Every structure is written in structure tokens, then in C-alpha cells.
Amino acid sequence: MFQIPRYEEESSQGNSSLANERLAKINDKFKRKRIIKEKVSKKTQADLKKTVQVPESHKGSAKNSELITNTSENDTVLKENEQEDERINLNLIHQGQYEEGHIEEIKVLHSFPTFDKPKQTPQEAAAVKLLGIPDWLANPTVIDPETTLPIDDSSLGLSDRLRNRCKTLGINECFAVQTAVIPLLVHNRRLSDVHMHPGDICVSAPTGSGKTLAYVLPIIEILSKRIITRLRALVVLPTRDLVAQVKETFIAFCKGTTLKIGVVTGQQSFTHEQEQIVCSSAELLMGGKSKIDILIATPGRLIEHLSMTPNFTLQHLRFLIIDEADRLLNQSYQDWLIHILKSTQQINGVESGKDTIGFNLDDSIGASFNNDDAISSSIMGALFNLPKMDASETKVSAIQKLLFSATLTRNPAKIASLRLVKPQYISVQSLHKDEGETKYTLPTTLKEFMIVTSSSMKPLIVLHLLYNLHIKSALCFTKSVDSAHRLAKLIQLFENSNAKESIQENDNMIVSIGSIIAAEYSSDLTKDERKNILNKFKRGDIRLLICSDLIARGMDLDRVDTVINYDNPIYMKKYVHRVGRTARAGRNGDAYSLVETQEVRYFKDMLRKAGHLDKVQNINIKATLLDPMKDAYQVRN
Numbered sequence: 001m002f003q004i005p006r007y008e009e010e011s012s013q014g015n016s017s018l019a020n021e022r023l024a025k026i027n028d029k030f031k032r033k034r035i036i037k038e039k040v041s042k043k044t045q046a047d048l049k050k051t052v053q054v055p056e057s058h059k060g061s062a063k064n065s066e067l068i069t070n071t072s073e074n075d076t077v078l079k080e081n082e083q084e085d086e087r088i089n090l091n092l093i094h095q096g097q098y099e100e101g102h103i104e105e106i107k108v109l110h111s112f113p114t115f116d117k118p119k120q121t122p123q124e125a126a127a128v129k130l131l132g133i134p135d136w137l138a139n140p141t142v143i144d145p146e147t148t149l150p151i152d153d154s155s156l157g158l159s160d161r162l163r164n165r166c167k168t169l170g171i172n173e174c175f176a177v178q179t180a181v182i183p184l185l186v187h188n189r190r191l192s193d194v195h196m197h198p199g200d201i202c203v204s205a206p207t208g209s210g211k212t213l214a215y216v217l218p219i220i221e222i223l224s225k226r227i228i229t230r231l232r233a234l235v236v237l238p239t240r241d242l243v244a245q246v247k248e249t250f251i252a253f254c255k256g257t258t259l260k261i262g263v264v265t266g267q268q269s270f271t272h273e274q275e276q277i278v279c280s281s282a283e284l285l286m287g288g289k290s291k292i293d294i295l296i297a298t299p300g301r302l303i304e305h306l307s308m309t310p311n312f313t314l315q316h317l318r319f320l321i322i323d324e325a326d327r328l329l330n331q332s333y334q335d336w337l338i339h340i341l342k343s344t345q346q347i348n349g350v351e352s353g354k355d356t357i358g359f360n361l362d363d364s365i366g367a368s369f370n371n372d373d374a375i376s377s378s379i380m381g382a383l384f385n386l387p388k389m390d391a392s393e394t395k396v397s398a399i400q401k402l403l404f405s406a407t408l409t410r411n412p413a414k415i416a417s418l419r420l421v422k423p424q425y426i427s428v429q430s431l432h433k434d435e436g437e438t439k440y441t442l443p444t445t446l447k448e449f450m451i452v453t454s455s456s457m458k459p460l461i462v463l464h465l466l467y468n469l470h471i472k473s474a475l476c477f478t479k480s481v482d483s484a485h486r487l488a489k490l491i492q493l494f495e496n497s498n499a500k501e502s503i504q505e506n507d508n509m510i511v512s513i514g515s516i517i518a519a520e521y522s523s524d525l526t527k528d529e530r531k532n533i534l535n536k537f538k539r540g541d542i543r544l545l546i547c548s549d550l551i552a553r554g555m556d557l558d559r560v561d562t563v564i565n566y567d568n569p570i571y572m573k574k575y576v577h578r579v580g581r582t583a584r585a586g587r588n589g590d591a592y593s594l595v596e597t598q599e600v601r602y603f604k605d606m607l608r609k610a611g612h613l614d615k616v617q618n619i620n621i622k623a624t625l626l627d628p629m630k631d632a633y634q635v636r637n
């Protein structure tokens with residue numbers, strides 16, 4: 001870069017007198033130029049201030065102050081630009097490219113005038129929000145979360161056997177979501193009815209509000225009246241752990257019936273699973289031959305069985321339950337849905353020449369079948385060219401789809417992909433108007449906090465929460481298996497080094513050290529290791545379970561009194577599911593989110609957009625509370 005010499009000696013040209021002359025001329029020129037510029041600049045600023053008029057509607061608002069700040073910022077920018085111009089011009093002059101006597105005209109760009117946003121009435125704003133959302137989804141049947149019904153209430157339609165079973169298992173009343181869904185299914189459905197579709201149901205209810213029993217109880221109630229075992233209910237869930245959990249619930253409430261339950265998740269060998277779900281694979285049977293009434297499955301493995309397990313058929317299916325529906329409707333899972341819908345739509349299968357029920361029609365026509373293997377009446381007409389009689393009634397596909405989630409999607413495309421029939425939407429959410437519009441309903445018994453901190457202090461804060469707040473049982477979510485591993489190691493090292501100092505006094509607060517038993521729960525562990533850890537956690541032998549999002553959804557772990565978001569989720573849905581591992585079934589629970597300084601803005605934006613910011617309290621932790629642990633922690637770290 002060319003530089004103007006400050007002293008003669010500094011001149012690199014050697015021709016100092018010439019340079020001095022030039023310099024004097026330049027200085028003169030600049031004085032004149034500056035005077036002109038200052039005049040222009042004053043005029044420009046006056047113009048700018050005129051142009052940046054504050055609209056009436058913005059007066060007193062944050063935007064107003066932004067505009068005014070912008071005006072003063074403009075001044076600074078203008079000055080900086082002027083200085084830059086001068087530097088450039090000086091360089092040009094020195095390089096002999098500037099013509100004497102020529103003063104460039106300064107062009108000023110005026111800012112665009114601001115336009116007022118078109119004003120929308122609240123009704124218009126609401127209408128825009130609902131654009132593309134079908135009517136039934138935009139107008140749910142809203143149930144207040146406080147609604148309950150005694151389990152003996154006749155409107156539920158539960159048999160004596162099932163009511164007694166519920167009472168034995170400690171269920172004496174039905175929660176809100178159950179009061180809405182159970183009667184709807186039990187009263188609208190008879191096993192023999194294949195002439196009228198009962199209508200599909202989408203349910204959105206907060207985490208821990210009892211959605212599982214909302215479908216488990218009516219399905220058991222309806223299917224327990226069956227005579228022949230056929231696969232009539234299929235529950236699809238996103239993870240193996242959830243399949244195991246729902247299986248346990250079915251088994252507990254099925255006691256006393258002859259209903260049989262199977263699972264396919266890929267945890268057992270393929271042949272082992274086949275043996276569990278179908279009676280025979282030696283001969284092809286048109287009606288299939290099921291060993292089970294209810295199948296609980298993960299999507300991937302289910303598809304494998306649909307295409308590779310002889311006599312495995314969905315033709316008798318009456319209930320398709322999609323639990324954690326929004327997760328299963330995600331892009332990565334989309335294929336399973338297409339497969340299942342194909343398998344349950346007889347017309348497509350027949351038209352394509354390849355049946356939808358697991359065998360080739362040409363090979364199978366004429367195969368003998370007894371009552372056990374009877375073809376579903378709803379697909380009989382499509383398979384065979386049966387003579388039509390006056391009394392013939394059109395049979396409909398009898399599968400009723402039931403979708404459940406705490407964060408049900410309102411994406412019209414995803415909903416359309418389900419090809420719902422006469423759907424209705426039930427939403428458990430507060431009816432109190434003063435709570436404002438929120439996108440997600442969280443348990444009313446949940447208290448949420450955020451703690452702003454630095455990344456290096458986060459382990460100490462976890463220790464503080466556990467020691468000083470006497471948390472008995474906490475789930476701590478990290479962003480990755482590595483992060484979970486590191487935190488678990490740090491806590492273990494910290495505990496080992498402090499085991500002997502069992503009690504310390506600090507500011508009148510007793511800090512007991514050496515009493516946390518932390519464990520890591522991740523997909524790296526084997527099935528048995530994971531089961532073992534969960535059992536220990538449920539028994540209270542483990543106080544802190546550090547995990548990635550593997551158990552963020554649906555898992556119902558007793559005794560979780562606190563959730564710690566060690567690394568924060570970037571999506572609100574994930575936040576809702578994580579914090580929903582506590583405050584379940586009407587119990588109290590706390591959720592702490594440790595937010596790093598640079599994440600605060602994003603985190604708050606996420607909450608604000610979901611209408612949830614005011615529910616999360618910002619708390620500070622005094623340094624004096626962390627000090628007793630700091631030394632040991634720093635050594636370990």
C-alpha cells in the first residue's frame with residue numbers, strides 16, 4: 001500500500017522538494033474539499049433524518065428506538081465513508097491520477113422510505129396460520145387436562161374384568177385423554193362390523209398424560225370378545241425400548257384374557273420372530289395364520305416381515321396405532337407407512353396382480369382354507385369375482401387408524417400421507433383463555449428453569465443441583481454419546497476424589513459429597529446392559545442417568561423428579577419430549593436447561609416462538625454455592 005511520507009527522510013522517491021510541493025497542493029485541495037463535503041454532509045444528515053420518519057404505529061416501540069439508533073449509526077457510517085474517500089483520493093493524487101481542480105461530486109444514497117405493515121385483524125392472522133390445514137385438524141375437540149372419570153363410570157364402556165384389573169394395578173380413575181378416547185373406541189366398534197368405517201382418530205395430549213392406556217384399554221376391551229386369533233391390532237413405535245414398554249403394559253392389562261401379544265423389533269433373530277407371530281409357513285394360506293392378536297413393532301422390522309414372512313397378513317387388521325406419530329411421520333421413516341398402507345388396501349394389490357397379503361394370487365387360488373384361515377370379508381370381493389346379490393353390501397377397509405403424540409404434526413402434507421378416513425382430532429389442552437396461544441401443552445405440574453452459564457461450568461452446576469437441591473432422581477440429556485460419556489466420567493472422578501469428605505459446611509448449607517451414583521445410558525450398550533441400568537434407576541440405585549435422546553421420547557421412568565438439559569435441544573419438540581420425562585401422571589417435576597451464553601438468544605427465540613418463554617424462569621446460581629466443589633473439580637478436569 002502506498003504511504004504518504006511524514007518526513008523528508010522517509011520519502012522513498014528521493015525527490016523530496018517535488019514531493020513537498022505536491023503535498024502542499026494536496027493539502028490546499030483537501031481543505032477546500034473538506035469544506036464542501038461538510039456542507040454536503042450536513043445537508044445529507046438533515047435529509048436522512050427527514051426520510052427516516054418514525055411511523056405513528058411504531059412510536060414508543062422497540063422498533064422506534066431501533067430506527068433512531070440507525071440514524072445515529074448512519075452518521076458514524078457517513079463519517080467513516082468520508083474518511084475512506086479521502087484516503088482513496090489521496091492515494092490517487094499521489095499516484096498522479098487525480099486531476100487538479102476537479103472535485104468529485106458526492107452522490108448520496110437516500111434510504112428507502114419505510115412502509116407500514118398491512119394491518120391484519122386477529123381473525124385474518126388466525127386464518128393465515130391455518131392455511132392448508134384441513135378443517136378437522138383446525139377444529140379439534142378440546143379436552144381440559146383436569147377432566148377425570150372414575151374407572152367404574154359406565155360411559156367408558158369397560159367390562160367388569162377390565163375395571164377390576166385396572167383397580168388392581170392402581171388405576172382408579174381415567175385421565176383426560178382416556179375419558180375422551182376410550183368411549184369413542186369402545187362404543188363405536190364391534191368386531192363384526194365391516195360395513196361402516198368408524199373414522200380415524202388423531203390425539204394430541206401432553207407428555208405423561210396417559211396416552212398409552214387410552215388405546216391399550218379399549219383395544220383389550222374390544223378384542224377380548226374375539227373367538228379366533230387373528231392379527232387385529234398393530235402398534236407401531238419408533239424405538240425398541242418403547243416397544244418393550246408398551247408390550248409390558250398390554251401384558252399387564254390382558255391378564256385374564258386369552259389375547260396374545262407379539263413384538264417384532266429386530267432384537268431377536270428373524271426366524272425366532274417368525275415363529276412367534278405366524279403358525280405355519282409350510283403352506284400358503286389365503287387368510288394367513290396368526291399366532292397373535294396384537295403386534296407391537298418398530299417400522300423397519302415390520303416391513304421385513306410383511307415382505308418375507310409367509311402367512312403374515314394385515315388383512316384382518318382392525319386397529320393401526322401410530323404412537324409418537326410425528327416422529328414416525330418424519331422423512332426418514334416415510335417408507336414404512338407406504339408399505340403398510342399398501343398392505344391394507346386390497347384394491348391396489350389385486351390390480352397389480354400381486355396380492356397385498358403375502359402370496360401370489362395365481363398360485364393360491366384353489367388352496368383350501370378352513371375357518372381359521374378365512375380371508376377377511378372386506379377383501380373377499382376384491383379377490384374373487386363373486387356374484388352380486390341384491391342384499392350384497394359394500395364392504396369397506398375396516399382398519400381404524402389411531403395417531404398419538406404430545407407434539408402432533410399439523411403439516412398438511414404429512415397428514416395427507418396417512419390417507420385418513422373421516423378423521424377427528426382430540427386435543428388435551430388448557431381451556432383457560434389467559435394462558436394465551438401456545439403451540440405445545442406441557443404438564444401443569446412441571447416447573448421449568450434456565451441457568452445461563454459457560455460450557456466449563458456446566459458439570460459443576462449439575463453437581464450443585466444434585467447435592468444442594470437434594471434431587472433424588474434425575475435424567476440428564478446431552479447432545480451426543482461422547483458428551484454423555486465425558487460428563488459421566490467427570491462426575492465419577494469427582495465423586496471418587498471426594499468420597500472421604502462426606503460432609504462440608506458452606507454458608508450454613510450442608511453440602512454432602514460422595515453420594516451421587518451416576519450412570520450413562522446410550523445406544524452403545526447392549527440390550528441387557530440397558531435393561532439393567534434402567535432397573536437400577538427405577539429402584540433408585542442410580543441417581544443420575546446421563547443419556548442422549550434415546551430415551552427422550554415416550555419412555556415412562558418412575559421417580560424422575562428432575563430433567564437436566566445439559567446440552568440444549570435446538571427444536572422445541574425435542575425440548576417438550578425431554579422435559580416431559582418428569583412431571584408425569586400428575587406428579588411434580590422440575591426441568592433445568594443449562595444455556596451457554598452464546599446460546600441464550602436462540603434458546604429464548606425457540607421458546608418465544610412456541611409461546612412458552614414466560615413459563616421458563618431464569619435463575620442465577622451464586623458463585624459461593626459452587627466454590628466448595630470448584631477445587632476438586634478443577635483438579636479432575
Ligand SMILES: Nc1ncnc2c1ncn2[C@@H]1O[C@H](COP(=O)(O)OP(=O)(O)OP(=O)(O)O)[C@@H](O)[C@H]1O
Nearest residue numbers: 173174175207208209210211212213406554556585
Ligand atoms: N388413569 C391413570 N391413573 C394413574 N396413572 C396412570 C393413568 N393413566 C396412565 N397412568 C400412568 O401415567 C404414566 C404416563 O403414562 P403414559 O406413558 O401413557 O404417558 P404418555 O402420555 O404416553 O406420555 P409420553 O407422551 O411421554 O409418551 C404411566 O406411568 C402410567 O402408568
